[in-house]
Amino acid sequence: MNRRQFLTTSAALGGTTLALRPALGAQPPPKAASTPPAAPLPRPIAPSSSGAIDIGTRAQLFVEPFVVAASERIAFTVHPARKHPLNPLLKPDRPWEGWRINIYGTVLFDEEARMFKMWYVGNTSEAFPDFATHYAVSQDGVSWEKPLVGTAIAAAGSARHNAVLAHCQIASVFKDRAEPDPARRYKMVAIDHRPKPTGGPHALVSPDGLNWTRISTQNLFRSNDVATVFYDWDRKLYVALPKFSNPVRGVVRRCFALTTSADLLTWPDPRLFLVPDRRDDAGSLSRIEAVRPMLDVPDDPALMRTEFYGVATYQAESCLVAFPWVFTINANAKYPLNRNRNHEGPCDIQIAATRDLETWDRTFRTPVVPLGKLGEWDSGFLTSASHAIRYGDEVRLYYGGGNYTHGNPIIYDEYEGTERGTKYSAGIGLATWPLDRFVSADGGPEGGTLTTVPLHFSGNRLELNVNAAKGRARVELLDAAGKGLPGFGLSDPVTADSLRATVAWKGQTAVGALRGKPVSLRFTLQDAELFSFAFRT
DSSP states (O other): OOHHHHHHHOSSOOOBOOOOOGGGOOOOOOOOOOSOOOSSOOOSSEEOTTSSEEEETOOEESSSOTTEEEEESEEEEEOOOEEOTTOOSBOOOSGGGOSOEEEEEEEEEETTTTEEEEEEEEOOOSSOTTOEEEEEEESSSSSEEOOOOOTTSOOTTOSSOSEEEESEEEEEEEEOTTOSSGGGSEEEEEEEOSSTTTOEEEEEEESSSSSOEEOOSSOSSOOSSOEEEEEETTTTEEEEEEEEEEEETTEEEEEEEEEEESSSSOOOOOEEEEOOOHHHHHTHHHHHHTTGGGOSSOOOTTTOEEEEEEEEEEEOSSSEEEEEEEEEEOEEOSOOTTSSOOEEOOEEEOOEEESSSSSEEOOOOSOSBOOOOTTSTTSSEEEEOSBOEEETTEEEEEEEEESSOTTOGGGSTTOOOSOBTTTBOEEEEEEEEETTOSEEEEEOTTOEEEEEOOEEEOOSEEEEEEEOTTSEEEEEEEOTTSOBOTTOSSOOOBOSEEEEEEOOBTTBOOOGGGTTSOBEEEEEEESEEEEEEEEEO
16 A cells, blocks of 8 residues: 555544643653663663662552553453544545545644644645645644644645645654754654655754744654654653554554654664554454444454554553554455455454563453444544543543545545545544552452552552442551551542542551552442552652
């Protein structure tokens, strides 16, 4: 599939943002660097001198079971995002955007301007026959405006428009408040879709996020037609996730690789990290059945499989959460007619996690952003911004949706019907979670227990992100051998639905006397959902 056909095929794809953590204090912006990446990568969570895992004051999530030593009568539950009731928040309503728009770009919250900013992509149009990246702003992240700021970019038939970058898309944008050169305040990695040697991922800079100058002279790293980039606060590195075609069990599939850079220009060769496994393929048929009436061709069991169309990220306190876009292929599509067939099938969004950028956990294989119901605007193909953002006590993932699958004839040049922009279209919506409530450890009416591995902490009180409004949650603190610690037996019950419930033992909350000592936690959950825990100062 060539670059142009791919970008025409895409339903609505993603970009990058910087995670905001207002409750913990503003995170530092990415800093300019000229030294090569450190090796090996530093790990934000590492064994202490005693061998216990040092968690400091960071919240520990259950997206991956890293800190879980044992559980009894505990179920782990994935919590899909809540889709905003006004979705799609952005629709293709400007003539230069084409018949659909995609979140093939970035949403970030500019703390200085107190404004959400979005870089997204339109389809081909008379104004931009080679695609363009467009710009939108919002005070609340829900009601968006498309200011006519793109006058520096020539457009056929449109003197005023909101396009800020021609030829390039999949724009990963960063606002670098520490950058001493005002002309380089904004940084971007974007894909130039023109043929090589021009085509591929490049770095650009801008004083305002609107007027961009390329600073790379060659492709930054190997990539197919999707690459998303974010700045890792813990490692002080830019991280790129480019798509690779790779043989997997006898079939070349869409997979993803990873590489890092300290200066945005020097990148080691990417290494694969996200490859479809047998569990993915085993779930293919059930995902296909959910969209059966939308498919343009019947199933071909020899071609049915799972691939990854893209991947987004969210920088949680204890781990990097990933959102793979899971593309399920049922057969080769009918179109295009003038070359090898493309692939038919739907795409939804699942969840994964890593602590070291090397070992990735994909315990859960169900959608966290599911397809809409048949006939809804996002019923066929989902993608996302390449990074979710934290805004207050909410995690926001902007996503793209189309009401067609990957093989629908409307996305190919051969199509001559009138259903583009009428029966079929694509827009941009919002999916949200309460802070870090992606996966919970649940105890039923009979109660259950969960015990952690030995940990070191540096806080003075234990805080739970828990829903125990209809039940209760209690905690015991144990030594590394699993024996109870005096004064920290079963805690007072927590009976609230709270993002920050402080645990007490006979009314006392201080646990600082145990700092620096290996401690395990045993949670007793009865009609309660535990999402995370942290030792806070």
